[in-house]
Amino acid sequence: MFIDFFYTLRDRGVPVTPTSFLRLHRVLSLGLIHSVDEFYTVARSILVKSERYFDIYDQVFASRFHGVELQEPGDEELSELAKLLLDEWLKNPRQVADALGVDEEELARLSPEELIKYFFDRLKEQTEAHHGGNKWIGTGGTSPVGHSGYHPGGMRVGGVSRNKSAVKVALERRYRDYSQEGPLTRSQIGEALKRLRRMVPVGPKDVVNVDKTIYETIRNGGEIDIVYDRRLRDRIKVILMIDNGGWSMDPYIDLVQTLFHYVRAQFKDLTIYFFHNTIYDEIWLDPQRWNKPEKTLAFAAKDPETRLIIVGDASMAPFELTSKKGYIYLSSMWTRPSIENLQLLSKTFPHAVWLNPRPACEWWDAWSIDIIRQVFPMYELTLDGLDKAVGYLMSRN
Amino acid sequence: MTIADKINPLNTFRGASRYVLDEELAKIVNVSIAIEMPLLLKGEPGTGKSMLAYAIAESLGMPLIVLNVKSSMKLVDALYQYDTLTRLNDSRFGDSTRNVSNIEEYITMGKIGQAFVADNRTVLLIDEIDKADTDFQDDMLDVLDQMQFDIIEIDKTISAVHRPVVVITSNAKKDLSDPFLGRCNFHHIAFPDSDMMRRIINVHFPNLQGDMVRACVDAFYRLRDIEGIEKKPATRELINWIRALKSDPDFVLSELRRGDVPYLGVLFKKSPDMHIASRRIAQMIR
Known part of the structure; x- marks a missing residue:
């Protein structure tokens, strides 16, 4: 279940939502992930939405999966997560239902207490069905099918594998440059200031004003009178x-x-x-x-x-x-x-x-x-x- | 849908003939297709963000529809256009084959609309989303989330026949809004290292000799490392540069190894950058 992984990411300041966490579980239960390497990559793309947090993710991933025994989450943790899910549900029922793979309307009939209970049961069920962390993902390489643990008919990669475990890759902290602590650079200032503009009409009248055109045409008794406006420019x-x-x-x-x-x-x-x-x-x-x-x-x-x-x-x-x-x-x-x-x-x-x-x-x-x-x-x-x-x-x- | 359907070999991305795909990205693309989530790609210019969509389309044999986002764009432009002027004109002169009282004949689909009504599953590339304002981004994600939109003029709902594979690119250093990010899978494409770059070059120039490739790529990374450059040359520049070198009959490989770099203008597009680079090259040769 990796609940502690989820919480560690949150504690370290990565904005991970419970919805995306559920989505990750959906991917796991679909059998799309076959090794820790793949888990590293896919979990990052689903949970972490900015390269600024990649470095923190690497650190958390490395410490979490580096020779650490995975532990079953306690009921307390599960109910915490269930409450978080309720918040998400209130904001966006559709997404949560999608992530759980159930019908939105079915959930909508439940009261908040029932919802919490429902989420709790679902989370518990997922935990037990897979006997805790490691079983969620097959071990890389030992998978009976496919090349280096890939699914049969999976993708072929352009070139050799990187030959490093995900944990090692994570330990390299390749994304340190992107983490937030860096100084403000010129292009970042550009991004921030891009929105500062004031659009005013200037220049030649070369844009058709449809509303006025229709109005003037009717006033003209059907004789077409096309009205032009000036273009909006930043001034x-x-x-x-x-x-x-x-x-x-x-x-x-x-x-x-x-x-x-x-x-x-x-x-x-x-x-x-x-x-x-x-x-x-x-x-x-x-x-x-x-x-x-x-x-x-x-x-x-x-x-x-x-x-x-x-x-x-x-x-x-x-x-x-x-x-x-x-x-x-x-x-x-x-x-x-x-x-x-x-x-x-x-x-x-x-x-x-x-x-x-x-x-x-x-x-x-x-x-x-x-x-x-x-x-x-x-x-x-x-x-x-x-x-x-x-x-x-x-x-x- | 069963898992087997989703991972149908025919529908799994394997990289395309001119695109070198790394392991991480391949996995992310396949998972995004399987769980039908838009994939948001960020990264330096020239890391092949948009090219990925072309590659997916090519390798999965799907048509590609490209929406180039502009700052002035409104969401409805990407969905459909209602050609009022032609209708007005037709109603006045009545010399067209269209039926003026049927508004639907004056509605044409925008890029997102085209992807929705297409007969086959398509790849929809939404290029440089960061150019548009936040409202555009959020509204668009709503449309992609529900896979449908309304044409107000004729009170008709267009629903996607096949959910397109959506690839979104952004150059922004700044993050997009939270609701937007919540609905995408995310990947940041790092600039390729020199091994990867050699493979990319091999894909583009299959007949190029190994030592030439090595010399060009080495020179390229040396130039990227020069300090104070504002716009570093990217993959696109390297490919064009090699093309220039290849077509020059006077070009000698040993010169390049010695540190001399011809056609600097292909690599550096800003004059201060070019100035800095040529000065550094002169120093290195000496």
Whole structure:
């Protein structure tokens, strides 16, 4: 039954659903799997849905099947699984019924308690019928039929076998590169930002508007009048503001550079500004923050449909945000506290986010992060965070 | 259906004439066909994701239907099209053989629709699913799950005559949505190692001499290892490159062994990549 295999995968963070686990059992009971090698491959394709988890799968598989005795699952484990199945059932009865190989309607007549009982019995029955783990799969090579344990009439493989047991393959951890811990790469940023676009009609009128055409034709008394529209094109405007000053941003230079390069390639209508720590009365178009200043107040006149993305660690002394003379360069005299500038930007651009390269678990230790989060929604500069940020930027708020 | 039916030798995938199949993938394909689940393939460009569908179609003798997903595509486009304009035109001028009052005559099947109504079981390749938005993906999986869809205009339900073998490819580094993944089997095709690559080359160029193959493949992996390359050359580039070398009468194998690489442009498609590569090659020769 491999119930502990299932739970270990879940404990290690692989999102395995009970439905897919049942599906695996269906494959086993169909007699499609004849060796541990095949089990390794097929179970992975059914249970694990992203190469990012392949590495964890390999580790769990290796430790689970590396000279470890398989144990019968206890009733307690079975009833846990039965409860999980009920959850799945509530979400998608059809899939669960399919995976069990029974009629959906037959199950639909049962009450939740009866369902749990039913699932429990089915799981128990499967366990007993096969006398625990190892019997679910034949031993590789000793199968009486077929070449190297394959089913008669099975597939022929292009070339020699890899000559290693699945456990050895798993121990190699071939998929370490794909596991989630890797840094954000350029193409990943591309994937995340792909959805950031705003379709507006532009260009020549060359698409037929069927509804209007029918309407106009009827109005014309049947004389055909074809109405054309402009095509939808992406015309999103993006303003990117990058904190490029101060030692606190140093560890994140690579990350921000990656974002910067990609964003430049992705968006046609993009302006990039630079600031140090937070935004004061001026913000610069040049990375040196010297030659091309622009007044922050002037942003109030810009197109509010523009998406504003601010990148910075938002970590600074509180007075930098709130004091009129908060700027860390004492020679400068500013008239408005920085927080007011941030509020002005957030009011002008309803679609604005703050991306923070510091991991979210560290955010609590800087008071300034708290304050800025009240003004801008803040997301981690990770694949996940970018995804959420894009979701927010595209929402109609 | 009994097991024997499902594993009918005629219906089991064995790899095709131009496709080198590895053991893992063969097993996954066969199980997916047996339990009638769509197979989602991910992997670097050039690892043969789409080619697999062609190979399945060839080896199982099924027709292949390809749906190339585009970002602007709506699900209904993949199911069927209702040609309103022709109908409007026919109703106005009345010079066609179609019966204007019969809407069905103006409905043509999209790719998924074609796979459903085909007389034989087909292989349906849904290529680059990641280009479409999440809603498209989820809705499409519903259709494939139930193997039927409605044509609203004529209130008719189209059900699959034979469940097609569905192969879906994605280039995305990002994961697809959970409901989508829940309904697919998944495999990630790793970039082939040099042994596998030599076999692939042998399949494409059966008459090529062994030392030539080895030299080309070695040079190819050396080039892939150069740091700072954005788009690494893939299998497709290697095959085209060998084709270029073969057709060049002046090409000498010893030059290649020495480290010189002609026709770099076939392998590197981006000018910064080409620049980096040619500089590294110059260094290596010296």
